[in-house]
Amino acid sequence: MIAPGFTETEQKLVSALLLKRYARPVSLQLADSELQLDARPDELTLCPTLYWSERGAQFVVCKVAANRYRSQFFYSDTEQYGTGRAEYDDLEDCVVTLLQVQSDHERQLANISSRATHADTDTDYHGPLMI
Numbered sequence: 001m002i003a004p005g006f007t008e009t010e011q012k013l014v015s016a017l018l019l020k021r022y023a024r025p026v027s028l029q030l031a032d033s034e035l036q037l038d039a040r041p042d043e044l045t046l047c048p049t050l051y052w053s054e055r056g057a058q059f060v061v062c063k064v065a066a067n068r069y070r071s072q073f074f075y076s077d078t079e080q081y082g083t084g085r086a087e088y089d090d091l092e093d094c095v096v097t098l099l100q101v102q103s104d105h106e107r108q109l110a111n112i113s114s115r116a117t118h119a120d121t122d123t124d125y126h127g128p129l130m131i
Contacts, residue, residue: 048063
C-alpha cells in the first residue's frame with residue numbers, strides 16, 4: 001500500500017512556511033520513506049516524503065494517508081527528534097510545530113554551550129516561526 005503523494009498545493013504551502021521561517025527560499029525535495037503504520041513490525045508502508053536540510057538539521061514530513069502527516073528532524077542516525085505528537089491531520093500545523101520544536105532545541109543547545117554556537121552568530125537566523 002502506498003500513501004497518496006504530496007499535491008502541488010501542499011508543496012507550495014510547505015515552501016511558503018520555510019520562506020517565512022528562514023527569510024529565503026529553501027530547497028524542498030520529494031522522497032519516499034518506509035514507515036511502520038500498523039502494529040505489525042514486519043509490514044512497512046511506502047510514504048511520500050518532503051525533505052529539506054537547514055542550519056545543520058535534516059527535516060522530513062511524511063504523508064501517511066490523505067490529510068495525515070508525520071514529521072521529525074534529525075542531525076544523525078542517533079540524534080533524531082519528533083514533535084511529541086505521532087500524527088497530524090493538518091499539514092501547516094505539522095510543519096509549523098516541527099520548525100518550532102527544532103528552533104527550541106537549537107536555542108536550548110546554544111544556552112547549554114559555554115561558547116558561542118552557530119545559532120548565536122548566524123545572521124540568517126530569524127527566530128521561531130510564529131503564525
